[in-house]
Amino acid sequence: MEQTDAVKAFAALAHEHRLAIFRRLVVEGPSGLAAGEIAKCIGIAAPSLSFHMKELDRAGLVRSWRDGRFVRYSVDIEGMRKLLSFLTEECCQRRPELCGAGVATALRRQKVTDQ
Amino acid sequence: MEQTDAVKAFAALAHEHRLAIFRRLVVEGPSGLAAGEIAKCIGIAAPSLSFHMKELDRAGLVRSWRDGRFVRYSVDIEGMRKLLSFLTEECCQRRPELCGAGVATALRRQKVTDQ
């Protein structure tokens, strides 16, 4: 991931509504949510939601598809992985004192899961 | 880390200059860099740099201290760790399909380093 793409992704998450939307979609998983459902649970008007979803989409953090009359949105797993990998590898240069906490935690969990 | 703080941190990194500054400071380590040196290597005017540093500082991503006539800046390790942990644990709920790639890579590296 290039720095320019990372800036776009950070900008996409740098808004209360959009971050809330993203977190909600993470919970929802691959089946995602229809635009109307998202708008209702976040508490914003339809045009406003559309604006924010476009922003998240441009950043590669969500994907969308039509489902009859509805348009559904879900997190773009690959996009999110790229952003996290940019942060830990590109940006923080894998320095454990910077990104080690999460890794150490995950490491512990991973080992437990492995067994 | 609360969602509001995460939004601030994302906003701080959502700018070409600020992300470049942050990455430069990561390379520089705890000794950091003087404001003037940062301004020169990024290629922006002093007031503009001051504006961006304040933004990074408010987000808890850098710290600063006076060193004679200079003001030095370095990455705030704790702040960065908190942001990464928010992303992997709070936001992505530790789901390996979302935040697992980086972890897997780190795991591999960790194992190599361990031996």
Add this chain to the structure above:
DNA sequence: TGCATATTTCAAGAATTCATGTACTGACAA
């Protein structure tokens, strides 16, 4: 076809961000 529902597009205005120039503060040295 005609109508209702779901969503996006568009236009307008408010609010925020950002760059630039100027003025100010703090530290050092003669």
Add this chain to the structure above:
DNA sequence: TTGTCAGTACATGAATTCTTGAAATATGCA
């Protein structure tokens, strides 16, 4: 004390972001 350098604070204006309401588009159903 005076001058100089490093950096910040402030004011201004341009550009961008965001919200809102109205209009347009797409789908499904009677």
